[in-house]
Amino acid sequence: MKKIFKFALLTFVALVVIIQFIPSALPENSDDLSNDLLQTAVVPEEVTNILKTSCYDCHSMQTSYPWYSHVAPASWLVIKDVNEGREELNFTEWNSLSKRKQLKSLNDIAEIVESKEMPMPIYTVIHRGAILDEADISLVVNWATTTAEEMLEGNDDATEEGEEEVDENKVGTDQ
Amino acid sequence: MKKPVSIIIAALFVIAGFVQLTFHKTTEVNESATVKIPKKVQAVIDKSCFGCHSEGGKSDKVKEALRWDKLNEYDKTKLVSALDEIIEAIEKKEMPPEKYLANNPDAKPTDEEYKILLEWAEKEADKLVK
Numbered sequence: 001m002k003k004i005f006k007f008a009l010l011t012f013v014a015l016v017v018i019i020q021f022i023p024s025a026l027p028e029n030s031d032d033l034s035n036d037l038l039q040t041a042v043v044p045e046e047v048t049n050i051l052k053t054s055c056y057d058c059h060s061m062q063t064s065y066p067w068y069s070h071v072a073p074a075s076w077l078v079i080k081d082v083n084e085g086r087e088e089l090n091f092t093e094w095n096s097l098s099k100r101k102q103l104k105s106l107n108d109i110a111e112i113v114e115s116k117e118m119p120m121p122i123y124t125v126i127h128r129g130a131i132l133d134e135a136d137i138s139l140v141v142n143w144a145t146t147t148a149e150e151m152l153e154g155n156d157d158a159t160e161e162g163e164e165e166v167d168e169n170k171v172g173t174d175q
Numbered sequence: 176m177k178k179p180v181s182i183i184i185a186a187l188f189v190i191a192g193f194v195q196l197t198f199h200k201t202t203e204v205n206e207s208a209t210v211k212i213p214k215k216v217q218a219v220i221d222k223s224c225f226g227c228h229s230e231g232g233k234s235d236k237v238k239e240a241l242r243w244d245k246l247n248e249y250d251k252t253k254l255v256s257a258l259d260e261i262i263e264a265i266e267k268k269e270m271p272p273e274k275y276l277a278n279n280p281d282a283k284p285t286d287e288e289y290k291i292l293l294e295w296a297e298k299e300a301d302k303l304v305k
Contacts, residue, residue, distance in 0.1 A: 099304045100259050107256035148252040152303070 019072040026069060027082045030061035037094035047143045054119045054130040058085025061092040103148050110144040113137055208251035216295045219288045223271050226282060251303060258300040265293045
């Protein structure tokens with residue numbers, strides 16, 4: 001019995017060592033914050049802090065990588081989650097996004113934070129400080145909702161001049 | 176097993192009729208955040224989207240993501256967001272999913288139909304977001 005245990009342990013250690021040699025690289029960070037949300041928009045301080053603590057590790061180019069993120073197999077998970085997070089929403093690119101994309105992201109932020117889908121449990125299980133309480137959630141949801149509304153309100157004034165053209169387009173469409 | 180094409184087409188027209196009625200009812204709610212769906216656009220939606228993304232769809236998750244029959248009940252932000260996702264799904268040809276098309280080959284949009292839907296969604300999105 002002892003022999004089997006020893007063999008299993010050795011195999012496990014060997015495996016952990018071997019997988020360190022499988023090529024993989026953590027997604028790169030960037031110091032270019034010229035389009036970053038927090039640099040280009042006026043975000044309330046409380047919300048800024050929440051975004052930095054609970055979102056920015058995966059949704060920006062400013063990921064802070066803990067030691068274990070350099071060790072397989074944890075690194076594989078980190079690589080996957082950071083890549084997917086940045087693809088879905090990257091706050092560092094915020095100002096380069098179209099208004100439509102920004103509105104879509106604000107809509108998603110409100111929905112996903114409200115339903116507590118984010119931050120992900122696998123992240124908060126280690127990063128306890130990233131857990132959002134009810135007050136944090138309503139701060140983020142309110143910020144996302146009002147920011148979107150303000151962006152859309154800005155339009156209505158600007159579009160009045162184009163009203164005629166819009167009406168023309170409507171003719172012969174639905175009716 | 177294969178039903179005559181004419182019956183399917185007739186059924187589509189009937190469905191399209193109901194859909195038009197539904198949209199007529201809802202367009203009045205909030206003038207600032209509605210879209211109008213021309214008939215030729217609606218035909219594409221009926222053919223390729225409505226099976227899953229309307230009341231009769233089987234998956235709640237899919238319906239959560241988008242309900243064509245409730246588009247005009249969304250608030251403005253959500254409407255823009257929905258249009259954005261529609262545009263992205265068309266651009267990447269993610270929708271209709273391959274798996275669905277395997278069982279429903281008739282639902283596959285032609286390039287022209289993709290274009291009709293895409294141009295409509297872009298135009299509506301631009302109107303809302305200027």
